[in-house]
Amino acid sequence: MASTTRTAVSPFLDPGPRTKANSLAILQLSRDNLQPVYLQSPTGVHDGYAEGAVVNTRYGSFPHSTMLNVPWGSQIRASKVDTGSRGRKRKRGSGDDACREATGASEKDNEDSAAAANEDSAAGVKQAVADSSGFIHILPPTPELWTTSLPHRTQVVYTPDYSYILHRIRARPGSVLIEAGAGSGSFTHASVRAVYNGYPSEGQRKGKVFSFEFHEQRYHKMKKELSDHGLGGLVHLTHRDVYNGGFLVDGKSPEAEAIFLDLPAPWEALPHLSRRRPQSSTSADEQTEWVSPLNPKKSAYICTFSPCIEQVTRTVSAMRRLGWVDIDMIEIANRKLHTSRERVGLNLNFDRGVNNSARDVEEALTRLADIEARFREHAAKPRDGDEDMDSGDEDAVPAGKSSGPTNGSDGPSAEETSSGVPPWMEGRLITRGEPEIKTHTSYLVFAILPWSGRGG
Amino acid sequence: MHSVVRPNAWVALKLPSGSTKVLQIAPNTTISLGKYGNVSSNLIIGRPYHLTFELQDKLPDENFSRLRVVPASELHAEAIAEEEAAGCSTPAAGAADAVISATDGEEFSLFDDKGNVVARSNHEVIDENARQTLTQDEIEELKREGNNAGKDVIAKLLLSHTALDQKTSFSLAKYKLLKTKKYIRRFQVLPIDVANFAHWQLEERDANKIMDMRAEMIGLVGCWGNVHFGGDDVLLEDPKASTAQGEEACLPVNQDLLQGRWLVVDDTCGLLVAAMAERMGVLYEDEGKEAEGQTEEQNGAAVEQAATATEPQELQVRPAVPEPVGQDNADTEMADASTTPVKRQSDGKPKQQKPRPSDFAIPYSQTNSITVIHGASQPNLSLLNYWGFDITSPNHPPHPLLNHLLNLTWLQLLKPELDTSYSTPPLTATPETLASWKPSRRGNFHRKRRRYARIRHIVDSTRAGNFSGLVCASTMDPISILRHTLPLLAGGAPVAIYAPTVEALAAVSDCFSVPRRTAWVSGNVPEIEGLSHEELERWEGNERFPLNPTLLQGVSIQTSRARRWQVLPGRTHPLMTERGGADGYVFTAWRCKPAEGKVAAKGKFKRRKVETESEAATPA
Numbered sequence A: 001m002a003s004t005t006r007t008a009v010s011p012f013l014d015p016g017p018r019t020k021a022n023s024l025a026i027l028q029l030s031r032d033n034l035q036p037v038y039l040q041s042p043t044g045v046h047d048g049y050a051e052g053a054v055v056n057t058r059y060g061s062f063p064h065s066t067m068l069n070v071p072w073g074s075q076i077r078a079s080k081v082d083t084g085s086r087g088r089k090r091k092r093g094s095g096d097d098a099c100r101e102a103t104g105a106s107e108k109d110n111e112d113s114a115a116a117a118n119e120d121s122a123a124g125v126k127q128a129v130a131d132s133s134g135f136i137h138i139l140p141p142t143p144e145l146w147t148t149s150l151p152h153r154t155q156v157v158y159t160p161d162y163s164y165i166l167h168r169i170r171a172r173p174g175s176v177l178i179e180a181g182a183g184s185g186s187f188t189h190a191s192v193r194a195v196y197n198g199y200p201s202e203g204q205r206k207g208k209v210f211s212f213e214f215h216e217q218r219y220h221k222m223k224k225e226l227s228d229h230g231l232g233g234l235v236h237l238t239h240r241d242v243y244n245g246g247f248l249v250d251g252k253s254p255e256a257e258a259i260f261l262d263l264p265a266p267w268e269a270l271p272h273l274s275r276r277r278p279q280s281s282t283s284a285d286e287q288t289e290w291v292s293p294l295n296p297k298k299s300a301y302i303c304t305f306s307p308c309i310e311q312v313t314r315t316v317s318a319m320r321r322l323g324w325v326d327i328d329m330i331e332i333a334n335r336k337l338h339t340s341r342e343r344v345g346l347n348l349n350f351d352r353g354v355n356n357s358a359r360d361v362e363e364a365l366t367r368l369a370d371i372e373a374r375f376r377e378h379a380a381k382p383r384d385g386d387e388d389m390d391s392g393d394e395d396a397v398p399a400g401k402s403s404g405p406t407n408g409s410d411g412p413s414a415e416e417t418s419s420g421v422p423p424w425m426e427g428r429l430i431t432r433g434e435p436e437i438k439t440h441t442s443y444l445v446f447a448i449l450p451w452s453g454r455g456g
Numbered sequence B: 001m002h003s004v005v006r007p008n009a010w011v012a013l014k015l016p017s018g019s020t021k022v023l024q025i026a027p028n029t030t031i032s033l034g035k036y037g038n039v040s041s042n043l044i045i046g047r048p049y050h051l052t053f054e055l056q057d058k059l060p061d062e063n064f065s066r067l068r069v070v071p072a073s074e075l076h077a078e079a080i081a082e083e084e085a086a087g088c089s090t091p092a093a094g095a096a097d098a099v100i101s102a103t104d105g106e107e108f109s110l111f112d113d114k115g116n117v118v119a120r121s122n123h124e125v126i127d128e129n130a131r132q133t134l135t136q137d138e139i140e141e142l143k144r145e146g147n148n149a150g151k152d153v154i155a156k157l158l159l160s161h162t163a164l165d166q167k168t169s170f171s172l173a174k175y176k177l178l179k180t181k182k183y184i185r186r187f188q189v190l191p192i193d194v195a196n197f198a199h200w201q202l203e204e205r206d207a208n209k210i211m212d213m214r215a216e217m218i219g220l221v222g223c224w225g226n227v228h229f230g231g232d233d234v235l236l237e238d239p240k241a242s243t244a245q246g247e248e249a250c251l252p253v254n255q256d257l258l259q260g261r262w263l264v265v266d267d268t269c270g271l272l273v274a275a276m277a278e279r280m281g282v283l284y285e286d287e288g289k290e291a292e293g294q295t296e297e298q299n300g301a302a303v304e305q306a307a308t309a310t311e312p313q314e315l316q317v318r319p320a321v322p323e324p325v326g327q328d329n330a331d332t333e334m335a336d337a338s339t340t341p342v343k344r345q346s347d348g349k350p351k352q353q354k355p356r357p358s359d360f361a362i363p364y365s366q367t368n369s370i371t372v373i374h375g376a377s378q379p380n381l382s383l384l385n386y387w388g389f390d391i392t393s394p395n396h397p398p399h400p401l402l403n404h405l406l407n408l409t410w411l412q413l414l415k416p417e418l419d420t421s422y423s424t425p426p427l428t429a430t431p432e433t434l435a436s437w438k439p440s441r442r443g444n445f446h447r448k449r450r451r452y453a454r455i456r457h458i459v460d461s462t463r464a465g466n467f468s469g470l471v472c473a474s475t476m477d478p479i480s481i482l483r484h485t486l487p488l489l490a491g492g493a494p495v496a497i498y499a500p501t502v503e504a505l506a507a508v509s510d511c512f513s514v515p516r517r518t519a520w521v522s523g524n525v526p527e528i529e530g531l532s533h534e535e536l537e538r539w540e541g542n543e544r545f546p547l548n549p550t551l552l553q554g555v556s557i558q559t560s561r562a563r564r565w566q567v568l569p570g571r572t573h574p575l576m577t578e579r580g581g582a583d584g585y586v587f588t589a590w591r592c593k594p595a596e597g598k599v600a601a602k603g604k605f606k607r608r609k610v611e612t613e614s615e616a617a618t619p620a
């Protein structure tokens, strides 16, 4: 139970205007290359760096000191770092270092630097010197950014699925949501944002996520992550096998109205999510009072997430027997599109991505006529008795010349084409799918369990 | 919210035909379900949502149909019976071949008392002769005579079509008829939330009105826009300005208080705003307080309206409501008259009144708010009426949107000096002058001053910027929207733009292409030479650079499509047809703060290797 003193609002829910020490930030190295980092105040030489903690990337080195207390979204220049002894100690590719550094930082973060954060002992910390080599951007954490940058411990639910799921299971400010299993926490972060309507004070009912995970290491990792992210008071994580143990917390009902099951066998967990004692329960249980984990006065919305159709069949069958209605099975297909300029033409420069063939019939005609003209000119000249000139190689002779006046070095500069159109505006704007698409994530089964109107 | 059907709630009735009827449940009225019959609204009020009801036949001495709650076991009986039959090693004799189909695609099956399918109608060859056995008239007649609302008819119909010997060996007493589409008078009551409403509007009403926005898109835009509860309400203190004071007495904008605000451009008639309000916890009237149990007394309120009307705009009658908070509610009241502590409600009950806020009081929360920028002089948010909010009503009963929805025109945002209501200083009058006026003139005076203070607050606070995100679904060119809204976004704020088709979004994305960005920072762009950092942030755009290409990061376009499946024993497959039309696309990016001065691109390149490594870390 994380009902400790009220900590600051999670950076996921309110990041404030600027980056802060000991708080999560997401570094965007390139469009799809994101890296989470817990920023640390410089407290002295760190891991061999005179500038304190440093993130190394292939875009350069970025001391935390250059990323602290800057507006979110800031472009950060790389720094010339003083590796001191460190350069000799490790000499791997900068890319690997970047990853290790980030995780190292996140793990160290809570043990030592939390205490040191306020000391602000800038003494002994070397001022970072800007490097001309590169830059990154620093973004506030959101579930979307976290989902693509989190340390994977399991398969995770990505934004195209969770955005749809949360909409369909009506996860809204004030909702109480049950989730199992927590896995890597991707869905957890998205769902806590959805149900958040303030941190509860003593005894207050506020939007909350009750999450369950039976894998011990994952449970501990998640627990720590949640508190690092300031979400401890909003997510109640329980270490439990929900097939056997169900969803009550300290014997009490979470009173949930939204449920998400990302488990291998949802039908094993479903009987626990009833309004009354399910029929299948053994007679030994009959003595004890049965408590439902659902909100007794609201319809409960569920989504189960299973990759295989056989799981769906069993889940749906169990739902039908347990009184769920409006059972609906969905699969989400998401595609990212890339835009680019399709540049086709004989008179374009030889940039990458330019297709130097005729842009249209007219351009082809012009060239062909040109070739013909040259050819005739050539033919009109006195020959040295070679008769099979008319066969074959029409293209071969004049082709070299025919690519026209704007070839290679005598073409327009990269900055401006002959037509005055800058190269980035040349050609037709097109969209195309990414090279590889996810064609199947999982099947989503939705259902609703109404309440009877008689208090349960 | 949405625990039980409240009086005057908007609901969706799902009919056996699969179609939906959206209407307001006024007490003491009759709801027509068309050919299925009529329901008395009072039988639905107070009942939980999502129950399926069956209209019973009228009792001889009653003039209404009672409702029976159909248990889920009955709703699923056919599927469960099929599953069980499929589970048996030997299918019951005749189960497969003694099947007929009846008229136009109804689905129903007849089971014997062991749960075997005797006749099934929906997916077997249609027996032409059988179809002619009963006329529609006969069906109607049978329907009327039966006690059991349609079931007997269907059973007879089915039997009359079935192989003869079965007919004899199979007595009506033993049959169990399950699930039909056409003749069983069942309906289900669903709440009007954003998901249900949008589905109905898209599939059955007018998809155009909401720009073909599918559920997938509503979810994506909300998440990528990071739209969520933006903090507890912060209200500014009433400046208590006297009527003799002018604009100098208006509250200044306090930037530090402005938090958790989203900027919106909405051409979906308010669906987008509703979806955002739902995500922020400011859509439902009873939000924040569990107002169950206080529904009873409102029942008696005089409500006269056509129970079948489907446009909320047509129905403005609502039960008596408590004192509105801080709206233009009392145009003929003196705002400064503290001598009227008791006001008579329309229900005749005296009501204790809070001191009325002064003209310059600002009713808007500084946090958790939605700011709508619109192109016409009034925003079109008519669909919000389904959630009890009428943006055009000057006399609005309490609603969370009143304090959390701000709207202004593009003119007010970009050229406020040209907007009369913003640029005309407020009227002033000494208390003595005021007292000498007729009440109507006084009312006007106060109304104008209130309006002035509010517009001024909205415009000034919007122009102060620092928004937490921008969300759009607009028919306007998104490039022009971004040109004027990017400067208003806080660093790191997300941008999420929905469009039914991809072209306009591709054009935006092209403004941020790598070649364009590279050219911009190369130092060889004459038009931006010598511009300050601030000027670049407010870059007005030209043909070569419609937008400052360094103001957004992570530009991306995506589309999502939900594919629906039928899950039945032995017959699980994707649906054969679904709604076509616009797929819907979402453009996403983050506002960034470019470093001042020249920044060279990437440094060291150990490229391929690192890239594949980091990608390998992400399981496919």
Ligand SMILES: C[S@@+](CC[C@H](N)C(=O)[O-])C[C@H]1O[C@@H](n2cnc3c(N)ncnc32)[C@H](O)[C@@H]1O
Pocket: A154, A155, A156, A157, A180, A181, A182, A183, A184, A185, A186, A187, A188, A212, A213, A214, A215, A218, A240, A241, A242, A243, A244, A262, A263, A264
């Ligand atoms: C695919 S992962 C969930 C991923 C998660 N939804 C996310 O987005 O990160 C499934 C998790 O369920 C857990 N799990 C499996 N069976 C369980 C059970 N019976 N009780 C609790 N957790 C269980 C597994 O340990 C695993 O971590």
